[in-house]
Amino acid sequence: MRVRVPILYGPCETLAESSGTSIVPALLRATPAAPVHLDHWAVRYPTHTADVASVIRQMTHHRLAGHPLAGVFHWSGNEPHTKYTLGLLMARILGVDPEALRPDDAPAPGAPRPRDAHLDTSRLDALGITPRTPLEPALWAILAQSRDR
Numbered sequence: 001m002r003v004r005v006p007i008l009y010g011p012c013e014t015l016a017e018s019s020g021t022s023i024v025p026a027l028l029r030a031t032p033a034a035p036v037h038l039d040h041w042a043v044r045y046p047t048h049t050a051d052v053a054s055v056i057r058q059m060t061h062h063r064l065a066g067h068p069l070a071g072v073f074h075w076s077g078n079e080p081h082t083k084y085t086l087g088l089l090m091a092r093i094l095g096v097d098p099e100a101l102r103p104d105d106a107p108a109p110g111a112p113r114p115r116d117a118h119l120d121t122s123r124l125d126a127l128g129i130t131p132r133t134p135l136e137p138a139l140w141a142i143l144a145q146s147r148d149r
Contacts, residue, residue, distance in 0.1 A: 001069045003056060006076045006119060009138070010049030015146055020046045023083065024143070027091055030100035040084035040103030043116040045076040048133035058129045074119035079135045089136060093143050 009020025016022050023038065030036040055075045063069050081089070084103040091098050107113070124130070 001059065001063070002072045003052070003059070004072055004074050004119065005047050005052055006117060007044045007046050008049055008052070009046050009142065011142060011145060015143075020086070021090070021139075021142060021146075023087055024090060024094070024146070027087060027094060027096050027101070030096065032097060032099040035100050035102045036087070037102045037104045038082070038084040038087045039108060040082045040105050041107050041115060042113060043080045043082055043118070044086075045078065045080060045118055046086065046135055047075065047077040048135075048138055051075070051077070051131045051133050054131040055124060055129055058127075058131075059124075062127060062129075073123050074121050075124055076119045076121060077135060078132055080116070080118070081135075090139060090143065093136075093140055 007019050009018045012018050012021070015024045023036070026036045052075060055073075059069055059073070082103075084101065087101050088098055090096075091101060107115075
């Protein structure tokens, strides 16, 4: 039994630890005259680390109750964001001028990736395993706790 997850965010010692918040230092330095360019092509589904822990705990309870679980299970948040829209959300929380962010609409170079990387969570949904932390209030709490802002 394995669980596959996408871009993670959650409480951390430094914002660079989380791919979801690693753009904050660039946002804080950005100005309309020297903007930060963020990917606005690939759609991601930020997933809170506490939700992943809850999913694993619930899967373990199912298995211990005698319900076999086999194969790969997918889990993700359900709010679609590009790095640009996630950046805009964090800019609003941090008081950064949104004009200091610029969307980059081209696919990233390198290995081809799907435009929308939403994972199919239907196997876990069918088991009633559905914790999903709303993104914006969680980011408010994470960014308020951060020591490296």
